[in-house]
Amino acid sequence: MSDIDPQVDPSVVGALIAVRDNAYAPYSRHPVGAMVESESGARYVGANVEVAHYKGLCAEASAIAAMVSAGERRLRHVYVIGPGEHLCSPCGDCRQRIREFADAATLIHVVDAEGRLLKRYAIDELLPDAFGPENLELTS
Numbered sequence: 001m002s003d004i005d006p007q008v009d010p011s012v013v014g015a016l017i018a019v020r021d022n023a024y025a026p027y028s029r030h031p032v033g034a035m036v037e038s039e040s041g042a043r044y045v046g047a048n049v050e051v052a053h054y055k056g057l058c059a060e061a062s063a064i065a066a067m068v069s070a071g072e073r074r075l076r077h078v079y080v081i082g083p084g085e086h087l088c089s090p091c092g093d094c095r096q097r098i099r100e101f102a103d104a105a106t107l108i109h110v111v112d113a114e115g116r117l118l119k120r121y122a123i124d125e126l127l128p129d130a131f132g133p134e135n136l137e138l139t140s
Contacts, residue, residue, distance in 0.1 A: 007117070012115075013114075013115030016111065024047070024049045032083070034080050035077075038067050044064075044072075047059050075098065078107070080108070080110050082112075087118050088110060090126065098127070099123055
């Protein structure tokens, strides 16, 4: 998206750094934090959690699971922070997971390790031509 404002709300940045610092990433050594903001404005955080058989849980999936567990179903904003200065955008599985709870107004913000905005996506940019819940609607 154009016209990116490099400023991210300091309370969001603080929460992202804190949750990233709680990540359990002994195998990849690549801690990631995420925050999702629901339609109601509530915020939910998650960190990546790795396990010895290499099937872990991504930070975005963790945050979305917290939102869903709280009874919410619609994303307004997704924030992702990695450990460095490079773009740490959602993986393919997380892009599909975000799509499940997103709509055209949902924005995905990727920040660097210090919380500076690197890139902002609309869901159609993050996952173009996505297969979503509406593709499963039954027709008569």
